[in-house]
Amino acid sequence: MAGVSRVRRQLPTSPWLFAAPGLLVVGAFVLYPFVSTVVNSFTDRRTLIPGRFVGLANFRELIHDDMFWTGLRNSTLYIVGVVPALVVLPLLLALLVQKNIPGITFFRSAFYTPVVASIVVVGLIWVWLLDERGLVNSLLETVGIGRIGFLSDQWLLLLSAMAVTVWKGLGYYMIIYLAALANVPRELHEAAAVDGAGAVRRFLTVTVPAVRSTMVLVAALSSVAAFKVFSEVYLMAGPSGGPAGEDTTLVMLVQRTGTGLTGRVGYASALSVVVFVVTVVLMLLVLRADRRERT
Amino acid sequence: MHISRRVFALAAAALLALPLSACGSGEDGGGSTDASGKVEGDITFQTWNLRANFKPYFDGLISDFEKKYPDTHVKWIDQPAEGYADKISADAAGGTLPDVVNVSPDLVAPLARAGLALDLDKAAAKYRSEYLDGAWASHRIPGMSGTYAFPWYLNTGPLFYNKSLFKEAGLDPAQPPKTYDDLFADALKMAKQSGGKVATLANVPTIEDFGRYGVELMNKEGTGFAFNDAKGVELLTRYQELYDAKALDPQALTATPESSGKKFLTEAVAMNPGSALDLDNFKKQAPNLYKNIGITDQITSTGHVNMYVMGVMVNTKTRHTPAAVAFAHFVTDAQNQMSFAKQVAIFPSTAGSLDDPYFTEEDGTDETRVRIAAAKSLQNAVNYTPVLFSDQMKTALRNEVAKALLGKESPKAALDNAVKACDQLLQQQG
Numbered sequence: 001m002a003g004v005s006r007v008r009r010q011l012p013t014s015p016w017l018f019a020a021p022g023l024l025v026v027g028a029f030v031l032y033p034f035v036s037t038v039v040n041s042f043t044d045r046r047t048l049i050p051g052r053f054v055g056l057a058n059f060r061e062l063i064h065d066d067m068f069w070t071g072l073r074n075s076t077l078y079i080v081g082v083v084p085a086l087v088v089l090p091l092l093l094a095l096l097v098q099k100n101i102p103g104i105t106f107f108r109s110a111f112y113t114p115v116v117a118s119i120v121v122v123g124l125i126w127v128w129l130l131d132e133r134g135l136v137n138s139l140l141e142t143v144g145i146g147r148i149g150f151l152s153d154q155w156l157l158l159l160s161a162m163a164v165t166v167w168k169g170l171g172y173y174m175i176i177y178l179a180a181l182a183n184v185p186r187e188l189h190e191a192a193a194v195d196g197a198g199a200v201r202r203f204l205t206v207t208v209p210a211v212r213s214t215m216v217l218v219a220a221l222s223s224v225a226a227f228k229v230f231s232e233v234y235l236m237a238g239p240s241g242g243p244a245g246e247d248t249t250l251v252m253l254v255q256r257t258g259t260g261l262t263g264r265v266g267y268a269s270a271l272s273v274v275v276f277v278v279t280v281v282l283m284l285l286v287l288r289a290d291r292r293e294r295t
Numbered sequence: 296m297h298i299s300r301r302v303f304a305l306a307a308a309a310l311l312a313l314p315l316s317a318c319g320s321g322e323d324g325g326g327s328t329d330a331s332g333k334v335e336g337d338i339t340f341q342t343w344n345l346r347a348n349f350k351p352y353f354d355g356l357i358s359d360f361e362k363k364y365p366d367t368h369v370k371w372i373d374q375p376a377e378g379y380a381d382k383i384s385a386d387a388a389g390g391t392l393p394d395v396v397n398v399s400p401d402l403v404a405p406l407a408r409a410g411l412a413l414d415l416d417k418a419a420a421k422y423r424s425e426y427l428d429g430a431w432a433s434h435r436i437p438g439m440s441g442t443y444a445f446p447w448y449l450n451t452g453p454l455f456y457n458k459s460l461f462k463e464a465g466l467d468p469a470q471p472p473k474t475y476d477d478l479f480a481d482a483l484k485m486a487k488q489s490g491g492k493v494a495t496l497a498n499v500p501t502i503e504d505f506g507r508y509g510v511e512l513m514n515k516e517g518t519g520f521a522f523n524d525a526k527g528v529e530l531l532t533r534y535q536e537l538y539d540a541k542a543l544d545p546q547a548l549t550a551t552p553e554s555s556g557k558k559f560l561t562e563a564v565a566m567n568p569g570s571a572l573d574l575d576n577f578k579k580q581a582p583n584l585y586k587n588i589g590i591t592d593q594i595t596s597t598g599h600v601n602m603y604v605m606g607v608m609v610n611t612k613t614r615h616t617p618a619a620v621a622f623a624h625f626v627t628d629a630q631n632q633m634s635f636a637k638q639v640a641i642f643p644s645t646a647g648s649l650d651d652p653y654f655t656e657e658d659g660t661d662e663t664r665v666r667i668a669a670a671k672s673l674q675n676a677v678n679y680t681p682v683l684f685s686d687q688m689k690t691a692l693r694n695e696v697a698k699a700l701l702g703k704e705s706p707k708a709a710l711d712n713a714v715k716a717c718d719q720l721l722q723q724q725g
Contacts, residue, residue: 046723046724047387047388047405048384048388048405048406048408048409048411131546132544132546132563133561149545151546151549152545152546152548152549157549238549238550238551238554239551239690240549240690240693240694241694242548242549243549244548244694244695244697244698244701244703245690245693245694245697256687256690257687259381259384260380260381260384260685260686261380261383261384261387261402261405261406261685262685262686262687263384263687264687264723
């Protein structure tokens, strides 16, 4: 009996040895930073000064921090503005380039180009285009509309950054939809056509239900990415987060608070924990909505 | 082969508990603060975005030092301008800060507070008389005794203006503004004449601007900020008028020094502060602007222009303190500063160097004119940026200034809030 319990208490070593390289990488670059962030969120650690345990003080402070609420508002607005566009537009784009007609590869590549372009380069180009004296404003002035402060108005700036996120993400999600569309049986479309369904009806009753799980995936991926947005807003609104910091997102606030020689690592970690919790909740909400639809 | 559950559980617990070691003292022994021994050993020297343009100068400098002290070897590393503070903070937190580091006063303050910058009043007091008093004092930290970096090069610059934009607005290009009253009056006129299309300034007021306007930035003890006084409110109120009249660029609220420079280069704004380095840039990138460039003195209410100070600090954790101190002094001594100043438009912080004919005798060119004027103004210039003014404080001030300009808060309320936020950050710095 003793021998049996000893065997039961022991784990085979070989699988662990095979998994060791991967586990080490995940441990060092995912698990350790994550646990470290959670631990730091309960301390008053600064960049160069080791922290003391302060309990929930950081979390209490962020409740009273106006900039936290500004960041939460902007990150949430980003989801509201970006996710519907990134669920619907790439699907329409995929339908456009799905057919194998001569020259279609060019368009597929063209739509995918922004995905592989550097976000810094893309951001700078959009800043030039939307500048007070940029191409877009020059055109608007030529047609008599006058200049619009895309980069000086708090809301227009956020909308401009959302437009860049959507423009840059279209190609990526288009590829995911193309793969899903390839699996939609052609017979279903033919049967619907025989029954007299037009293009719009076929899209709504055949295509959409067939790619619904992909739409859920795209919604989940894009909402998490939207909530964690940093680069687009940072490049277009500047390090201060737009006029009076009103375009600051939560991740920008983490960067601003926690970096530099006087960075408040403990407080920034508490903000990061909030970002993590909201992201997990978002994923669960999307998955629950999908499950409810299925049942 | 088997691994027991207990060993596995212990390994996992150790991994998870590792971050807890982040809490605690952080002391790790460190090097000696005595610089009197033999100058020997391998040291690392870090500069701030200087390799691209001055590699031959620094190669020569290092080679000269190694010849003078044959038992030393200097490894030179250079970091890009972008994210320099983040790089230093990562190195300092990770214990990999180089032995000798190029810093500015606001960077050296947190390093000194963390015990990472060597006190040169103790370790290198014999060199103190070689430097200008003001320059040596620029790396002192309020609330601490000691000086934490050798002063290196100084910089200041004039105010550039676009003569053709002045002319188009009906202003006399030969009479640029000399006082704040002139500046605000000219800016409002230019905005009116151009229908709001040409702004005069491209940036919101920074802490240096408040200093130049004569605002008391900190209390005398250096324990709290004080720029919300009547003079500070007056300056912000005047900027509010400029913003409403579009005499301040609409994108000023999100501008950086780089984007303001670009606005001036593309003739979207009429005035911009700069340095002698910019003239060459104008010549190459905007020949049309260069033809119309006007140069005038910085506007101040105090009579003291603003100057920027670069320093060279020695890491207290260096294993070769005598070599690190000797090299930091070598880089910043009068001969090498003078030689560097002839490579690029910067100014030495060593006593007597600014009396050299290079900084006093005109040869008729714009470059020399700017250099001589700047050298003259440096004799009584002030580094207005308080050494304890961190990046987070800069953002807090900037955002409150923006709220006042947008009319969301009164100038008084905005500055009160900025002072409150900066004081809180100051206290958190410890």
